[in-house]
Amino acid sequence: MLALGTAWPQATNGGMTIQPIRYSADPSLSSPVLFFRTALTDFAASVRPARLFALSSIRSRYRRAWFGYLWLFVPAIATAAACAALRYNNIIVVRDTMIPYPLFALTGMLLWQGFVEGIVMPYQQVSAHRHMLTRTPIPHETVLLAGLYDLGLNAVVRLGALFVLLAAFGVPALASWLLVPLGMALLIGLGVAVGLILSPLSLLYDDVGRAVGVISGFGLLLTPVLYPLPEYSLLWLNPVAPLLDGTRGWIAGVGPDASFFVIGGAGLVGMVAGWLLYRLARPRLVERLG
Secondary structure (H helix, E strand, O other): OOEEOOOOOEEEOOEEEOOOOOEEOOOHHHOHHHHHHHHHHHHHHHHHHHHHHHHHHHHHHHHOOOOHHHHHOHHHHHHHHHHHHHHHOOOOOOOOOOOOHHHHHHHHHHHHHHHHHHHHHHHHHHHHOHHHHHHOOOOHHHHHHHHHHHHHHHHHHHHHHHHHHHHHOOOOOOHHHHHHHHHHHHHHHHHHHHHHHHHHHHHHOHHHHHHHHHHHHHHHHHOOOOOOOOOOOHHHHOOHHHHHHHHHHHHOOOOOOHHHHHHHHHHHHHHHHHHHHHHHHHHHHHHHHO
């Protein structure tokens, strides 16, 4: 397998010169120090271009949508309203929740959306820009970081709408609300970690991407998104449950347990591991995508 080296535009006195992509017959980890140094170099060089790339992509996407950012939380509001109607008409039975049930369901849906978007982001970004990545010397980290910027903006808009609705329902503001963005970030980070680990297989085999869609829909029913879990339940083995429930608990002033921080930390470590795994698989991906 060929190893793909660093290639990135470098400024010269005569303008911008594009270095050719360098290939080597040696395995990527034949020199671990060079591998990690190259990874950090590509990451640092991608930060600013990724921000500009994300802004351009966001403007282009929402320019074609009449309702713009409303699409980030309207589906969650519709789902929460439907579940609330079913509960109040005794069609489904849900025990009392720490905040009004419509807000409980809405918060769960917004947090779940952030997690799922984190899973699909790496595949969507690389797949959507496959021609650019295989024909120009731009590091893949550029489009991946652009996807992270996009996820961050989505989270800010969703949390802003959530806090407005909490105030509209008369839920008293608490200092712990300041920690809710941290919980959202950890959920997104866990999703991105899963997405990066799966992305090489997703890009090589379409079956993986389809399976992720099916599993994420089924996972909604196994996660305390629309209902509170009993204190003792096997569903707490779902790693998303402590993060989602702990983040929602901050809205009611209830702190999370230790598993929240363990899983949140594991998600951050998983993001780094997934990124490095993606770099190892990158030569094969470039060959297949091209």
